Amino acid sequence: MAQFFVEETVIAEQEVGEEKPDIFYRAAQWCLLILAALLPVWFLPTTTSPVILNKVFFVSILTMVAALCYLAHAILRGRATIPFHYAWIAFLAALLVWVVSALLSPQVITSFFGVGGEVTTVSALVVFGVLAFMISALFGTPKDYARLMVALGIGFALFLLSVLFFALGGGRLLGGIFTDESFNTIGSWRSVALVLGFYVLLAYPFLLRATGRVRSVLAALFIAGLLGLIVVNVPITWGIVGFFAIMFLSYAIWQRVISGALLVVSLLLLVISLFGFFSQDIISAATPVVAPLEVNISHQATLGLLKSALGENLLLGHGPATFVYLWDRLKPLEINQLPFWNTRFAVGSSLLLTIPTEVGVLGALAFLTFLALVWLASLRAAMMNNEQWLFGLSAFVVLSYIMLVWALYPVGYTLVALGFIAIGFGLAVLRVTGLAPTYELVLFREGPSGFIASLFLVFLMILGAGGVYLSSTRYAGQVAFARGLDMFNREGNIESAETILQSAIRFDSRNSAYARSLSQLYVVRARNVAQANAAPRELLGSQFADVLDRAIRAGQDAIRASSLDFENYQSLGKVYEFLIPLGAEGAMQAAVTQYEEGLKRAPKNPSLFRDQALAYFAEAVRTNNTALLGKAETALQKSLELKPNYTDAHFLLAQIYDSEGNAPEAIRRSEAAALLAPNDIGALFQLGLLYYKANRLPDAEVVLKRAVANNTNYSNARYFLGLMYDRTNRRTEAIEEFEKIAALNPGNSEVQAILSNLRAGRPALSSIVPPPEERKSPPVDEN
Structure with a gap:
């Protein structure tokens, strides 16, 4: 049977060489050419994440439309051309494991579709697989392959222009987040360097053999790419590029294609890479753009999480796109001592370490087998001694680069999409070099086989159309969500924001963030209704009850949409906590229950214990029940066991000590804690606050200064130090603290108001109510 198809393919390819591709075939090619050219620069200010969410929609739609056009082309021809390689068997095996793992996951919908820019969901794997397959099917001739390379070159040029545009401050023309010079169309700053490295290595082989204007254009792009790498200045990229410069030179000597140009360019690439890697400080001082701080998980922490996750489910993992929930539950306790302790990570230290954490050993083995087979095939193509060896070399180099990046770095959506584009043209080059067979599937045969083929084709078209529909509705939900948030945050229009958020939920009820935000919006409405003293009492009561009922229902909807996300339980707990001072029966217990549910999913998160303490404290104040103060104190002690320097917990603990009416005992306890841990900024802050409230201002100054000396960025310690200066008539020093x-x-509007008061000769807290020492949370949010 296989021999029959091979013979049929030879005849078909001869016929295709004579026939003109129809409009659907050309449309499919153009979809992928546009994708290749615009992927690195595509963004729109329509969603909460202008870069990633728009790229997901862009890639998904163009890939699915290309697949539908290719199916239409196959119907018109009466047969479908299927490029085959054994790597696709491994890919289908990986996809099967992904599906089974998703079905067994407690987050089935999230594992299948995700909620944003996840790269490990079932739907993302399908889109990436279809993208790679369509490239191999549509660009399997030297002419078409060259067109794809031109599209990628255009993408390279556009990306360089975008980096230059934003680095020179062009984003100010767009306003908003685009004014930052480090804004880019990829995502993270380090990813910009890795994408530049991708394009530099893609251009390198062609630069060595090109002539005339083509060589001039490639040389300009190559040099501009190296300059871009210098400006972005990321060590990992220099190391990888330098490694491949050595490989290039070794390959050229081995293949006996060494020339003066090749030697000069290879040595130039190697020297610049070494300079970039070992001269970080020099480059940083000379470049105009300050690289933003990026926070990633270490390989050690990821391996620890991987070990724990595989210990629970070795073969199939916990489900695609569940790394963030595993992180919430299993993260190392030491993370809580770091400044970014509450950052949630959707991927580990690298993509290839994230995959086994989510889909187990079976999924990882199948996916790695797929990558290995594609890599070996591209290596064969690179070693051929025919006129297409250059295509094979470019595919092999870029594939090797992207796989190394996937193994070392927590890549985002753009680098994964570029990786599958590289896989696609890595498989396409097998057709160009004649290393892979192409099968022809005849669609319109007599008998059952023809009917089955037609039925399968219709099934694929339904899947493609369904993919377009799901991607479109999800994107519509993301756009509506961004509009709703903007309506509330900028215009303060609660009614319009509510309507728009409800439409976002109708478009995509799978995203728990929509329902959670709607619940929080209802709480704001309830607070406004309660403060509307002019309204009739009966109407006020009915409106208030209705809005609160909606807030609770929306919070419950968020939990149903994502039962593993502790933030949904925390948000619903805040709704019940809002009811405690109003005397609602059972509100405190309902709030505590939600926080306990959150702790089951994030047992090392100190904020959940702090929230429990807030609920106990609010009920204790309302009922004058001192026993509840003890429960609040216990909850805060648990919070501080998880994070000893947790300012919010220390602040509330000082409030509780004060509420117990025994300030000397509270100060004695805090002095003992500070003595045991003299460099613990949390304990120092708590003691300084108690001194401040007891009007022991000289003692407060000493302790707060020590806290600031241990952490110069400790804003809350500086806040009360500034107030202490104001109360002791040292206005100049107070202004200096609040300016810092x-x-x-x-x-921070409150800090600006305090500065205005001080500069005008007024007390720092003039017109600011309630005073900070009477609040339940620190005046400056340092989370």
């Missing part, structure tokens, strides 16, 4: 706080916390 303003620099650390741009956009």
Whole structure:
């Protein structure tokens, strides 16, 4: 049977060489050419994440439309051309494991579709697989392959222009988040360097053999890419590029294609890579753009998480796109001592370490087998001594680069999409070099086989159309969600924001963030209704009850959409906590129950114990029940066991000590804690706050200064130190403290108001109510 198809393919390819591709075939090619050219620069200010969410929609739609056009082309021809390689068997095996793992996951919908820019969901794997397959099917001739390379070159040029545009401050023309010079169309700053490395290595082989204008264009892109790498200045990229410069030179000597140009370019690439890797400080001082701080998980932490996850489910893991929930539950306790302790990570230290954590050993083995087979095939193509060896070399180099990046770095959506484009043209080059067979599937045969083929074709078209529909509705939900948030945050229009958020949920009820945000919006509405003293009492009561009922229902909807996300339980707990001062029966217990559910999913998160303490404290204040103060204190002690320097917990603990009416005992306890841990900024802050409230201002100054000395960015310690200066008539020093706080916390309106008061000769807290020492949370949010 296989021999029959091979013979049929030879005849078909001869016929195709004579026939003109129809409009659907050309449309499919153009979809992928547009994707290749615009992928690195595509973004729109329509969603909460202008870059990633728009790229997901862009890639998904163009890939699915290309597949539908290719199916239409096959119907018109009466047969479908199927490029075959054994790697696709491994890919289908990986996809099967992904599906089974997703079905067994407690987050089935999330594992299949995700909620944003996840790269490990079932749907993402399908889109990436279809993308690679369509490239191999549509660009399997030297002419078509060259067109794809031109499209990638255009993408390279556009990306360089975009980096230059934003680095020179062009984003100010767009406003908003685009004004930052480090804004880019990839995502993270380090990813910009890795994408530049991808394009530099893609251009390198062609530069060595090109002539005339083509060589000039490639040389300009190559040099501009190296300059871009210098500006972005990321060590990992220099190391990888330098490694491949050595490989290039070794390959050329081995293949006996060494020339003066090759030697010069290879040595130039190697020297620049070494300079970039070992001269970080020099480059940083000379470049105009300050690289933003990026936070990633270490390989050690990821391996620890991987070990724990595989210990629970070795073969199939916990489900695709569940790494963030595993992180919440299993993260190392030491993370809580770091400044970014509450950052949630959707991927580990690298993509290839994230995959086994989510889909187990079976999924990882199948996916790695797929990558290995594609890599070996591209290596064969690179070693051929025919006129297409250059295509094979370019595919092999870029595939090797992208796999190394996937193994070392937590890549985002763009680098994964570029990786599957590389896989696609790595398989396409097998057709160009004649290393892979192409089968022809005849669609319109007599008998059952023809009917089955037609039925299968219709099934694929339904899947493609369904993919377009799901991608479109999800994107519509993302756009509506961004509009709803903008309507509330910028215009303060609660009614319009509510309507738009409800439409976002109708478009995509799978995203728990929509329902969670709607619940929080209802709480704001309830607070406004309660403060509307002019309204009739009966109407006020009915409106209030209705809005709160909606808030609770929306919070419950969020939990149903994502039962593993502790933030959904925390958000619903806040709704019940809002009811405690109003005397609602059972509100405190309902809030505590939600926080306990959250702790089951994030047992090392100190904020959940702090929230429990807030609920106990609010009920204790309302009922004058001192026993509840003890429960609140116990919850805060648990919070501080998880994070000893947790300012929020220390602040609330000082409030509880004060509420117990025994300030001397509270100070004695805090002095003992500070003595045991003299460098613990949390204990120092708590003691300084108690001194401040007891009007022991000289003692407060000493302790708060020590806290600031241990952490110069400790805004809350500076806040009360500044208030202490104001109360002791040292206005100049107070202004200096609050100016430092303003620099650390741009956009904090209260700090700006205090500075205005001080500069006008008024008390710092003039017109600011309630005073910070009477609040339940620190005045400056340092989370």
